[in-house]
Amino acid sequence: MDSTVVTIAVIQRECFSLTEESLNSLYENTDLPFKMVYIDGASPRATRQYLQNQSKERGFELIRVEKYLQPNQARNIAFRHTQTPYIAFVDNDCLFRQGWLTKLLECARETGAEVVTPIITEGSNPAFETVHCIGGETVAFEEEVQGVTKKGIRDEIHYKKHRATDVLDEMTRCETGLTEFHCVLVKTELLHRLGGLDEGMINTKEHLDFSLAIKHANARLFLEPESVVNYVGDSPLKADELPFYFFRWNTRFARKSMLNLCRKWHLDPDTEFVKRRSDLSWRRQHQLAQFFAHGVSGNSKAMAVVRKVISPFDQLIDYLVYLRSRKNLANPTEALEGTG
Template sequence: MITSEITPQIDPDILEANSSIHPDVTIVVVPRERFQFAQESLESLYEHTSMPFRLVYVDNNSPAKLRQYLAAQSIEKGFQLIRSQHFLSPNQARNLGLAQVQSKYVVFVDNDVIFSPGWLEALVACTEETGATVVGSLVCQYRPLHTIVHCAGGEYMPPDEYAKFIQGEPALPPETGGKWRIQEKTHFQNRKIAEVREHLKRQPTGFVEFHTMLVRREIFDQIGPLDEGFSCTKEYLDFCMLVVRAGGSVYLEPTSVVTFLTHPPAPALHWSDLPYFMVRWSDAWERDSLLHFQQKWDLVDSKYFLKRFKKLGRRRREEMIHPLVERFSFLGTTSRKWLEKRLVALEKQLNRWVSATLGGTASPSQSG
């Protein structure tokens, strides 16, 4: 069984002062894929968030140095720190934090996000002015910060099929082997904000991603907690699909701007991040998530899934294998390809062992 503990003992008066100023917002921070940007992200959160909030931080078995830093910061800043002694999937970590939320809104944040001033106020303004159930920020990628679009909302079905999906009506004939077809499209990805600014408006959208996502907490009374069958990928699609099926709405708020720092090609991994990174992007977790997504929603076995099954392990190759092969640039192209092929085969064997040893699937429980 995976257990977690709330540490350290925080003065109740500090927590009360922090939560009573503005009880409407609780931010839940969870690890995305590594820990190396966690300190920079937390400092950015406090620097660029002027609206009062309560913070619940899920420390997902982080390295010792970061663990000590978070413990000290939780006392200094007065936030609630939950520590898991084992690696959790992102949705497991979010649910652990969600269980502590009593406020009107919960804002899920990944630990590799850098914020711009007013990001939280913009999310809250959107939900209060539109009644949106879910609101996502304009998410950017890379440095310089807040420049290149990663996700400005997106769609996952053609309009006619989406309309049927919302009503629970099959959009495809029985012989296709499923009721709906996923065709995921992320708006303006890899474009400069300056080039598409006129198109970036507050608007309903099919999905937003969990990098920074505001949710009305009451929706969980209808749909239950986040689905922990999604260990690795497509959890944002699943959640947004559940929300609209329950009668809710999803909005993009482009005046809330953040940047996440680990979009490939990302900065080099720290050695201490390798264990979680390998579990987080393991073949087993990714395969299981895709199969769960397909089966849960009765989705056809389309090119969308075939392409993703074929690319299992891509993130590990990008961050672990390719940088290693590049060190042998003095070799010819044929030799480098031979080397990469052998390294990929060895890494896959190692990944099976790592995911079996460190990537347990038991749901977390909490003590403390």
């Protein structure tokens, strides 16, 4: 009888070039038996071939879809292919500390928590030195808009951008109010109760929606400080990654995501928080500036000029990507699935 209790679901976050480094780190630092489902949404040829070879060599399930996928689409595909009591969602641009998964499972079993988040650091060269997320809270707020009181909810992340060495020794296992999807362990029973993850949260704040859903379901979310995962993030993109990046961080999809969040949780859609989180142009313009003007990336004034020049092109590309991609997002993920 198979005693494996956890399936690792790898999701492509925004790039492909970290695939090999991340996968090697995962295998080198995972010290218990696991199943794996790797969701590949239309990766470039070299990545596709690498994943096919690794799937055969390491024995994990590779599901290839010939379209780009937004995060919760990919996660729901992985969820439907999971038969174990737990699923660990991880992004394909993460690095892992030894024992990360063992500690998450220990926390879930010892506390009964339905969801467990590790400490998430960020960066590269060096990695694991800057805090990205150590849990947090979903905070209700009120805001005056043209003399009218509006209600909203925002995410507040603990210790973001602090030096990891300054805070990690203080951390103890505890309940928390916020998780992110760079890495999170979830009881599959909870996902069944929720009906999967909400694909109306297309490309932003899906972690905030999930954190609210955990609370609404009377489930428990714990932070396990002995599990540490590093989100590399903000790596310069290669040419064949730019189309996926523009799809991933489309502003119109972000607006739809935020409106869905407001409808679902009875929030007002015209708060500054919603407006700010609906504009993802800063992400795209930053990457375009790095791509086309890499030689001046360390010069803030020069980069500001480059972004200003790039801005109208970014807006046009963003609109064209939306027109091309919206039909795909209207389809249920069951219709998108294929195999590697």
